[in-house]
Amino acid sequence: MKAFRQFVESNIASGSFAGVEELLADDVVFRSPIAHKPYPGKAITAAILNGVSRVFEDFHYVDEIEQDDRSALVFEAQVGGVTVHGCDFITTDDDGLIKEFTVMVRPMSGAQALMNAMEAEFPQIEADAIAFMEAQR
Incomplete structure (x- = not known):
């Protein structure tokens, strides 16, 4: 999704994704690479994405990769010095x-650093x- 990618690239250095909720459906579902259950809803998804902006x-x-209503955005980052x-x-x-927003990460050391x-x-x-x-409200 080009709008999300542009948003992230424009805001990641600030450590805040304020306004990301404008890109999210009210019933969005976020699936984390480190949690066993999905997080439903705009409020928690926006908050998680803001948290990510502070740790990456x-x-x-x-x-x-884009196809119709689906995108795969491949990334690299550091978390606490771990790639x-x-x-x-x-x-x-x-x-x-x-x-729907699903994140997958590798290697295991990177997933562990992200989890921590x-x-x-x-x-x-x-x-x-x-x-x-x-x-x-």
């Missing part, structure tokens, strides 16, 4: 909003999701 260093997309290779699998709805970094971010992620939901 030297993040950049290296390839993109992470991954892919964002994105499906959009009829309005062009992201309805995101675990440290999770209190802020939860607080951000709650604040977003309250603002929507």
Whole structure:
């Protein structure tokens, strides 16, 4: 999805993806490479993506595959000095909003580094999701 890729590339250096919720469907489902259950909803997905923006260093997309409403965005990054290779699998709805967002990462050391970094971010992620939901009321 070109709009998401452009958004990330324009904002990753700031450590914030403020406004990413504009690209998400209300019923978006986020699937993490380090969690066993999906995260449904715009509030938690936006908060997780903001958390990711704080933990990835030297993040950049290296390839993109698009077919109809599906995209695969291949990336490389560093997390705590560990190299992470991954892919964002994105499906959009009829309005062009992201309805499914699945992330896969490798190698295992990169997944472990990401898990540890995101675990440290999770209190802020939860607080951000709650604040977003309250603002929507």
